[in-house]
Amino acid sequence: MAAIGYARVSTTDQDLDIQLAALKAAGCNTIRSEKVSGTTTAGRSELAIILDFIGKGDSLVVTRIDRLARSIGDLQDIVRTLKAKGAILKATEQPIDTGTAAGKAFLDMLGVFAEFETNLRRERQMEGIAKAKAEGAYKGRPSMIDPAQVRALKAEGIRPAEIARRLGIGRASVYRLLEPQKTTPTSDG
Structure with a gap:
């Protein structure tokens, strides 16, 4: 029976030290960590390794469930995988222990709130972008293509596919x- 720790932060400039110390203090001899978004389990190789190798009687230990999953669906999938393998989930900063009925109920409630928080953050971000666009402050990514260069290559008789290859851009561009250029007729009316 092993306590296996999992630590995660979303970006490379965030620090894992606090989580790692808490997991060591919780008795985890094996700790896997990664710096990747928690909005999905896709691309989280360290978590996949834990879920592949965790066994009967083992515990997956995290500091908080938002380190493990940001959607209730992903959280439930992870818990189902653990249960099928005879393992449980525990959190050091929250009263979560899927080996108990109360721990399971609390886990479900926190999972709903973690997903809600993610959705709110996404909505606020989209509202901010819409406001910036309306104010003319958000113009998107600057163009990486020089239109004059494209036209000059075309004037030399080079085909569009070859222009795209030379400039490292898409043919559609x-x-x-x-x-x-389409022009709209004006009336002097």
Whole structure:
């Protein structure tokens, strides 16, 4: 019976030290960690390793469930995987222990709130972008393509596919730049 720790932060500039210390203090001899978004379990290789090798009587230990999953669906999938293997989930900063009925109930409640928080953050971000666009402050990513260079290569008789290859851009971008500009008729009325 082993206590296996899992630590995660979303970005490379965030620090894992506090989580690692808490997991060591909780008795975890094996700790896997990664710096990757928690909005999905896809691409989280360290978590996948733990879920592959965890066994009967083992505990997956995290500091908080938001380190493990940000959606109730992913959280439930992880808990189901652990249960099928005879393992349990525990959190050091929350009263979560899926070996108990109260711990399971609390886990479900926290999972719902973690997903809610993620959705609120996404909504606020989209509202901020919409406001910035309306104020003219958000213009998106600056263009990486020089239209004059595309037109110059076309004037030399080079085909669009070759222009795209030479400039390292998509063919659709070349065609878009080479389209005749549509003008709207004006009336002097």
